[in-house]
Amino acid sequence: MLNDHDQDVLPRCPRLGHELTFGYCRQEAGRKPCRLILNCWWERFDVRSFLQANLPEEVMAGVESAGAAPPPPKVQSLVDLIQQAKERIAVVKPEP
Numbered sequence: 841m842l843n844d845h846d847q848d849v850l851p852r853c854p855r856l857g858h859e860l861t862f863g864y865c866r867q868e869a870g871r872k873p874c875r876l877i878l879n880c881w882w883e884r885f886d887v888r889s890f891l892q893a894n895l896p897e898e899v900m901a902g903v904e905s906a907g908a909a910p911p912p913p914k915v916q917s918l919v920d921l922i923q924q925a926k927e928r929i930a931v932v933k934p935e936p
């Protein structure tokens with residue numbers, strides 16, 4: 841199942857600098873996996889095969905191409921993280 845590894849823990853995220861679960865990494869980019877998920881998790885388990893077995897083909901293609909692309913500029917990355925945090929807050933806390 842897609843959430844089989846969600847409780848697995850990585851001691852230090854290279855982007856955020858602290859411990860994270862696979863569940864976070866799997867949905868980091870607005871319900872899509874973080875672009876670095878293959879690089880960060882390959883030593884823990886066969887993350888590529890796991891995602892290939894559990895993600896739609898087009899999402900998996902995005903993971904593969906994002907991992908091969910150069911990283912976005914730092915400012916763009918920060919803007920994306922802020923936008924994703926806003927979206928998560930909006931989902932958790934509906935407006936009155």
Ligand code: SF4
Nearest residue numbers: 853865874876877880
């Ligand atoms: S996959 Fe992304 S969010 Fe997860 S540890 Fe790696 S860089 Fe951090």
